[in-house]
Amino acid sequence: MAEITSSPAALAHPGPDEPHPAQVVQLGSAKGGWFRQVGWRHLVGCVALVFSLFPILFVLSAALNPVGTLSSAQLIPTGASLTNFEELFTETQYPRWFFNTMLIGLLSSAASMFISAAAAYAFSRFRFRGRRPALLAILLVQMFPALLAIVVLYLMFTTITEYYPAIGFNTPWALILIYLGGALGVNTWLMKGFFDTIPKDLDESAKVDGATHAQIFFGIILPLVRPILAVTALLGFIATVSDVMLANIFLTDPESKTVAIGLYGLVAAGRARETNFGVFAAGAIITAIPTVVLFQILQRYIVGGITAGAVKG
Amino acid sequence: MAEVVLDKVNKRYENGFHAVQDLDLVVADGEFLVLVGPSGCGKTTALRMVAGLEDISSGVLKIGDRVVNTLSPKDRDIAMVFQSYALYPHMTVADNIAYGLNLRKMEKDEIKRRVAKAADMLELGPLLDRKPKQLSGGQRQRVAMGRAIVREPQVFLMDEPLSNLDAKLRVQMRAEIAQVQQDLDVTTIYVTHDQIEAMTMGDRVAVMKAGVLQQVGSPQHLYEHPDTIFVAGFIGSPPMNMGLARVEQRDGGHTLRLGSTTLPVSDALLAEHPALTAYAGRDVAVGIRSEDMDDASVYRGEPGARLPVTVTLTEALGSEIMVHFNVDAAKVVTEDTKLLEKDAGTTDMPVHDTQGPKFVASFSPRSRVRPGADLEVAIDTDRLHLFDPSTGAAIRA
Numbered sequence: 285m286a287e288i289t290s291s292p293a294a295l296a297h298p299g300p301d302e303p304h305p306a307q308v309v310q311l312g313s314a315k316g317g318w319f320r321q322v323g324w325r326h327l328v329g330c331v332a333l334v335f336s337l338f339p340i341l342f343v344l345s346a347a348l349n350p351v352g353t354l355s356s357a358q359l360i361p362t363g364a365s366l367t368n369f370e371e372l373f374t375e376t377q378y379p380r381w382f383f384n385t386m387l388i389g390l391l392s393s394a395a396s397m398f399i400s401a402a403a404a405y406a407f408s409r410f411r412f413r414g415r416r417p418a419l420l421a422i423l424l425v426q427m428f429p430a431l432l433a434i435v436v437l438y439l440m441f442t443t444i445t446e447y448y449p450a451i452g453f454n455t456p457w458a459l460i461l462i463y464l465g466g467a468l469g470v471n472t473w474l475m476k477g478f479f480d481t482i483p484k485d486l487d488e489s490a491k492v493d494g495a496t497h498a499q500i501f502f503g504i505i506l507p508l509v510r511p512i513l514a515v516t517a518l519l520g521f522i523a524t525v526s527d528v529m530l531a532n533i534f535l536t537d538p539e540s541k542t543v544a545i546g547l548y549g550l551v552a553a554g555r556a557r558e559t560n561f562g563v564f565a566a567g568a569i570i571t572a573i574p575t576v577v578l579f580q581i582l583q584r585y586i587v588g589g590i591t592a593g594a595v596k597g
Numbered sequence: 598m599a600e601v602v603l604d605k606v607n608k609r610y611e612n613g614f615h616a617v618q619d620l621d622l623v624v625a626d627g628e629f630l631v632l633v634g635p636s637g638c639g640k641t642t643a644l645r646m647v648a649g650l651e652d653i654s655s656g657v658l659k660i661g662d663r664v665v666n667t668l669s670p671k672d673r674d675i676a677m678v679f680q681s682y683a684l685y686p687h688m689t690v691a692d693n694i695a696y697g698l699n700l701r702k703m704e705k706d707e708i709k710r711r712v713a714k715a716a717d718m719l720e721l722g723p724l725l726d727r728k729p730k731q732l733s734g735g736q737r738q739r740v741a742m743g744r745a746i747v748r749e750p751q752v753f754l755m756d757e758p759l760s761n762l763d764a765k766l767r768v769q770m771r772a773e774i775a776q777v778q779q780d781l782d783v784t785t786i787y788v789t790h791d792q793i794e795a796m797t798m799g800d801r802v803a804v805m806k807a808g809v810l811q812q813v814g815s816p817q818h819l820y821e822h823p824d825t826i827f828v829a830g831f832i833g834s835p836p837m838n839m840g841l842a843r844v845e846q847r848d849g850g851h852t853l854r855l856g857s858t859t860l861p862v863s864d865a866l867l868a869e870h871p872a873l874t875a876y877a878g879r880d881v882a883v884g885i886r887s888e889d890m891d892d893a894s895v896y897r898g899e900p901g902a903r904l905p906v907t908v909t910l911t912e913a914l915g916s917e918i919m920v921h922f923n924v925d926a927a928k929v930v931t932e933d934t935k936l937l938e939k940d941a942g943t944t945d946m947p948v949h950d951t952q953g954p955k956f957v958a959s960f961s962p963r964s965r966v967r968p969g970a971d972l973e974v975a976i977d978t979d980r981l982h983l984f985d986p987s988t989g990a991a992i993r994a
Contacts, residue, residue, distance in 0.1 A: 488670075488683070489685075491671065495700055
């Protein structure tokens with residue numbers, strides 16, 4: 285962006301020793317054109333930036349505000365300190381929650397990405413009896429949110445907890461299992477669409493070269509669908525990290541809580557205006573860090589995928 | 598190296614479509630066989646059956662001494678070049694070429710040696726570290742060839758490998774592929790819809806139509822002795838000129854009445870087509886190659902017949918002049934000619950519906966022919982082609 289804007293700007297402002305004033309006038313009119321062509325985008329960008337940064341600034345200010353009630357919160361805090369963070373790590377089980385969240389988020393997004401990719405490969409490449417009905421069934425089932433199944437899930441896991449407590453209530457595994465099922469439908473459809481764009485000739489060429497199905501899947505197809513893998517992994521991670529509803533039902537032990545319900549518990553005690561929002565805000569900021577890092581890592585693939593598709597051939 | 602034998606091979610799809618019917622074909626060891634035909638004729642399906650990418654509904658397919666009907670592609674010892682090249686976009690050229698060898702767990706040194714050899718052969722040396730998207734069409738085509746070559750397979754299968762290239766490059770690559778095949782002496786089956794590719798590259802050419810093999814033979818044989826109207830019309834550019842003629846018997850001799858012109862049937866012609874006598878009083882389809890006609894005013898020797906025509910269009914090519922005119926005979930209309938017209942319609946031959954069939958003659962450059970001129974066309978009647986207009990088969994013995 286800087287490069288694009290700098291060159292017309294440089295043209296518009298010739299040095300003071302510019303020998304041809306007539307040319308300066310001409311370039312002056314080009315300056316008006318600069319705003320119409322490029323400048324307005326900066327303006328829009330700035331507005332969008334302020335709009336999206338405002339809540340983050342507010343949370344940041346709340347986290348640093350040592351007083352820490354909602355009523356005392358201001359955009360510019362009266363004094364800054366890290367007491368909220370200190371309190372978060374000493375008075376609550378935040379480290380534990382954070383670990384749980386990362387475990388559930390990373391495992392379930394990675395596993396669901398893999399399962400969906402395998403399913404999408406089958407639906408995209410193989411022709412088998414029941415393929416279309418199965419695809420339609422997946423589409424239909426995923427239209428109902430997991431929330432609708434909460435009662436059923438609760439009953440199922442009550443029994444499971446009795447027999448196999450290791451994957452029952454208050455374990456991350458129960459939640460991971462449910463998240464896997466919940467994301468399978470959307471991801472499979474999303475990926476199948478992407479898989480379909482990869483020419484079948486590639487599979488056949490590899491087949492003639494001597495590759496097995498597994499070798500084709502891992503060696504040829506997966507490297508080519510990286511963008512969609514990155515997207516599903518990222519979406520899956522964000523969804524699990526921010527999920528309150530299911531986690532709240534399945535994880536009641538303070539030990540096993542995720543960040544989302546742990547933090548929610550800090551402020552949901554009913555006296556919202558007096559609760560210490562500072563601690564809540566501090567926790568939220570720390571939780572956001574892994575998501576941002578993950579996005580930074582995966583962004584390369586997502587953007588790479590978009591541009592690779594844009595150029596023909 | 599091995600011969601490929603197709604014995605009564607059929608392909609019938611689940612929806613009932615019979616793509617390949619009773620295909621009998623023997624491709625000799627080291628031979629370059631071209632499968633040619635209009636789109637949808639089953640040639641690609643036949644090739645994919647040999648490759649193992651398509652199941653064989655019935656019949657026997659042998660490569661070398663082995664029946665390979667149920668073998669998977671990797672166990673058939675074949676290499677295939679796809680129309681789209683099917684290069685792996687995430688691998689470098691070197692990795693693309695070595696992929697098949699790596700899968701077979703070949704020694705690293707041997708892989709290196711083979712890749713270097715293939716790269717040398719196809720002049721890919723400086724491109725080995727590039728990705729496919731950094732290559733031009735012709736280079737990609739070469740990489741696809743290289744991938745087939747390094748495998749040192751018993752059979753090369755090529756599915757229209759040149760159809761994505763521009764005309765000039767196609768001519769160049771045509772020669773290159775033929776050269777590589779000759780050097781390696783590997784049995785090759787090459788599928789194309791371009792009859793020029795078929796004529797120039799193949800040791801033998803197999804013409805297919807609607808899933809049925811029409812004729813197999815050397816390019817020259819197919820050109821000079823087509824078995825059917827379809828082969829006659831498909832092989833050769835421009836296609837063979839054709840018109841309906843009545844066989845008349847007169848004073849012990851025969852003549853062909855083509856519109857208002859009478860073509861004498863010489864002894865030589867009758868000797869080659871003795872069955873013609875049985876057609877006395879009936880119509881036959883007469884085929885005349887463009888080079889068997891010339892401007893009567895510059896014709897050397899005595900022409901077998903003279904055909905008065907009005908020239909509609911001339912195309913001077915330097916070495917020859919293509920002259921278009923209409924003939925007042927009836928058009929030959931069979932399933933074959935309809936299919937040929939449809940096929941030509943998709944390429945570059947507009948089909949005008951005029952009163953008679955449209956002929957194209959190749960005049961020698963000495964002719965001073967102009968569009969619109971009335972002149973006589975000399976016909977070499979010894980070289981006429983005769984077909985039964987109802988079955989489309991050549992009239993011979």
